[in-house]
Amino acid sequence: MRGGEQGNGVGQGGGKGGGQGKRTPGHAGARPFISYVSTHPDDDGPDPDGLDEAARMHIEGRAIDLIIGLEPALRRTPEGNPGFDLFEADSGGRQMRWVEVKSMTGTLEDRPVGLSHTQFDCAREKGDAYWLYVVEHATDPAQARVLRIQNPVGHARTFTFDHGWSGIARTDPPQSP
Numbered sequence: 001m002r003g004g005e006q007g008n009g010v011g012q013g014g015g016k017g018g019g020q021g022k023r024t025p026g027h028a029g030a031r032p033f034i035s036y037v038s039t040h041p042d043d044d045g046p047d048p049d050g051l052d053e054a055a056r057m058h059i060e061g062r063a064i065d066l067i068i069g070l071e072p073a074l075r076r077t078p079e080g081n082p083g084f085d086l087f088e089a090d091s092g093g094r095q096m097r098w099v100e101v102k103s104m105t106g107t108l109e110d111r112p113v114g115l116s117h118t119q120f121d122c123a124r125e126k127g128d129a130y131w132l133y134v135v136e137h138a139t140d141p142a143q144a145r146v147l148r149i150q151n152p153v154g155h156a157r158t159f160t161f162d163h164g165w166s167g168i169a170r171t172d173p174p175q176s177p
Helices: 053-070 117-129 163-167
Strands: 074-076 086-089 095-103 130-136 145-150
Touching: 053 074, 053 095, 053 130, 086 145, 095 117, 117 130, 117 145
Parallel strands: 095 130
Antiparallel strands: 074 086, 086 095, 130 145
């Protein structure tokens, strides 16, 4: 999901509890967080922070440097590695923890971050060994903060599909094989 593309906040989960999806976060009995699933038929939209590619790569690098400074056991993956940016290995060199890094100029209060399909699949496969690190204020070392989310896919309980999905929806019935 790109910045600015959020659902309607209604949280249309189909779980038990009769209407609990309509509760607003922060109120008694509310969900602790709401996530959305989206599709991007044209995935070449603008950077969520309004940065060009060089600036995006620069703050991603700064965010990774910050994290490695805080957690020296983490190692960089080769550039362009799909699914994660950092990993931790055991004494035999076997990877045992995987970290995807998302950097932003503001905070999660300002805009969401998203996982690509590849990152999502990797997170699902690795379970509790997969972490999403969100570096807020990545351009300001004095304010930078690392939010560490373990097993982001495993914590999801519903996937909300909003009006944006009508762009890829079919209106004709599927053909039988």
